[in-house]
Amino acid sequence: MSVSYALLGLLEGSSRHGYDLKRSYDRRFGEVKPIRFGQVYRTLSQLERDGRVEVVGVEAGSGPDRKRYSITSEGVTDLDTWLGEPEEPQPHRQSVLFTKVVVALLSGRSAEHFLDVQRARHLDAMKALTTARRNAATTQDALLADFQLFHLEADLRWIDHTESRLATLAEEVRDVPDPRRR
């Protein structure tokens, strides 16, 4: 979803070939996972069908990279709309951390132990990210590390918060009636 808008954003400055787009994309957004050529061309074909990009030149020869793409006015409008709309917040409501805590309590195991080891693992990850951010070559790289750091910190705050409420949660988990036994 966001790949097509990222490509539109890259095309807004100037028309480009697919290969050029892939390189620009990877430089800016591909830190975690570079985009594959196939996906670039598939996305461009889709955008072309939707009228959001157009081919403005085809060089002699064969292969998909001979086409030069440009954003259309519909594409610009679409990009405007996308950037102007807030994203749906996506809290991971049934995250595996939550499930593990409840299953631990249900089965009489130590949820506290799980939360402690999870906290240690999270702190290790945050330490590695802090080092990566310090060594980041660009503000963009640093902010990407920050993005991950803030999210891990949110998990940690939840871990601490849950740990302080484990006794109440344990009672509640035990008291939930099984509907089949009604």
Next chain:
Amino acid sequence: MSQILAGDDLHKSFGLTQALRGASVVLDEGEVVAVMGPSGSGKSTLLHCLAGLLTPDRGKVRFAGRRIDDLPDRERAHLRRTVFGFVFQFGQLVPELPAVENIALPLLLAGRRRKQALAAADPWLSRLGLDGVGERLPGELSGGQGQRVAMARALVANPRVVFADEPTGSLDSVAADEVMELLVDAAREHGTTVLMVTHEPRVAAWADRTVLVRDGVDALGQGLGMASP
């Protein structure tokens, strides 16, 4: 690395409240260690006991192999002035003194001449990005600047251990990062050991190791464990 500071089976109560109930911790020379834990877990009390600001009811504190918890007040005060440095949440700068004099304070208290002390304090200004603010009073500094002055003050006498209690507590995340980077860099450069109490994981992530305090004891029961590699 050799051991520089150790607390062994520390107990401390305030009235009926037991703040520490047998906490132990060992710090190696040059280590940066974060102490975390919920509010009221005893983490600040632990720092204050290790720094000689509080006397534990039971247990021992050793600095460089020497027991310091049973020293007379005067000797402990001397130790705090000469080999320890302190940074607190709200800087606690002397409001009547300009930044550079606040930085020079530990040297002046240790008996250095004013001119010498100010000359030693001066390089810290540019080092911590405080060029041009040396003559400003604490009230005229931003939160981040004030905290950097407090940090320079903690480091100026080249202490062996810096104790920091929520050193970024009143700062926004950008200023907090700057302050932490400066603290960690300066500590590494001088081989200074840092013990900091924080409730913020992003701040603890700057440390070499994190220690978790819960209910006045080490949470994992292994000499304040939860060491990260």
